[in-house]
Amino acid sequence: MALRFLLLVSSMVAIASAGFPQNFDITWGEGHAKFLDNGQLLTLSLDKASGAGFQSKDEYLFGKIDMQIKLVPGNSAGTVTAYYLSSEGPAHDEIDFEFLGNLSGDPYTLHTNVFAQGKGNREMQFKLWFDPTKQFHTYSILWNPRHIIFMVDGTPIRDFKNLESRGVAFPKDQPMRIYSSLWNADDWATRGGLVKTDWTKAPFVASYRNFNADACVPASGRSRCDSANSGWWNQELDSASHARMRWVQKNYMIYNYCNDVKRFPQGLPPECSIA
Ligand SMILES: *[C@@H]1O[C@H](CO)[C@@H](O)[C@H](O)[C@H]1NC(C)=O
Numbered sequence: 364m365a366l367r368f369l370l371l372v373s374s375m376v377a378i379a380s381a382g383f384p385q386n387f388d389i390t391w392g393e394g395h396a397k398f399l400d401n402g403q404l405l406t407l408s409l410d411k412a413s414g415a416g417f418q419s420k421d422e423y424l425f426g427k428i429d430m431q432i433k434l435v436p437g438n439s440a441g442t443v444t445a446y447y448l449s450s451e452g453p454a455h456d457e458i459d460f461e462f463l464g465n466l467s468g469d470p471y472t473l474h475t476n477v478f479a480q481g482k483g484n485r486e487m488q489f490k491l492w493f494d495p496t497k498q499f500h501t502y503s504i505l506w507n508p509r510h511i512i513f514m515v516d517g518t519p520i521r522d523f524k525n526l527e528s529r530g531v532a533f534p535k536d537q538p539m540r541i542y543s544s545l546w547n548a549d550d551w552a553t554r555g556g557l558v559k560t561d562w563t564k565a566p567f568v569a570s571y572r573n574f575n576a577d578a579c580v581p582a583s584g585r586s587r588c589d590s591a592n593s594g595w596w597n598q599e600l601d602s603a604s605h606a607r608m609r610w611v612q613k614n615y616m617i618y619n620y621c622n623d624v625k626r627f628p629q630g631l632p633p634e635c636s637i638a
Pocket residue numbers: 463464465466469470471472552553554555
């Protein structure tokens with residue numbers, strides 16, 4: 364009896380720490396966002412009436428944040444699934460993953476960006492080396508005082524370094540919430556807006572599970588976070604991870620603002636010339 368009670372208590376604690384209802388609020392799209400499987404699964408759906416979105420209850424200042432996402436399958440052209448961190452206010456910081464849908468069989472575009480003190484314009488876009496609609500895959504943001512590393516299934520795809528010493532702003536003072544939403548963006552998303560959303564295929568559904576934030580929560584009243592014990596606090600890419608990131612960037616990157624000289628006639632942003 365006592366053992367059963369203990370098991371029950373410990374499993375409830377585990378669920379509370381990982382469940383979506385405990386960690387997130389649905390912010391828009393009444394009826395289009397659902398907590399399922401005892402809060403272990405969250406789905407967003409998009410139809411002609413509405414998309415939907417959610418946001419984290421907590422604000423984070425640095426951390427390693429993982430989410431497993433299964434994107435809208437089939438003909439997802441025109442749809443955008445955004446998953447990002449953002450602070451508030453005019454000089455906000457933001458770390459973005461955005462998934463632009465496509466016709467059946469054509470590849471999604473994974474769009475990334477980093478805003479620091481209100482300034483973005485740092486887009487890098489990728490194709491993926493797998494079909495992101497067949498299974499869940501893990502999209503991670505590792506954010507510490509020296510790096511913002513974007514990862515897909517543990518493979519780094521982008522490393523935005525802290526180059527404040529060279530005059531480039533870096534997000535490090537403003538806590539951010541996690542946001543995600545699924546909406547219709549067929550005026551620009553797929554082939555620049557040429558391919559429209561096919562509403563006969565609605566509802567379009569994206570699914571989320573296994574959220575994990577090993578992160579500092581300034582408002583929790585705890586000491587800022589136990590950074591000394593957190594591997595991610597000092598983490599940077601070792602040479603093997605660097606090689607994997609180079610492999611992704613060589614084979615799967617389809618846009619890099621640092622190569623877009625036409626867009627920056629006054630010269631590329633400073634971080635582009637610092638390896
Ligand atoms: C969709 O597929 C086409 C054809 O492969 C590709 O050019 C395009 O970049 C893909 N992604 C988007 C979001 O349009």
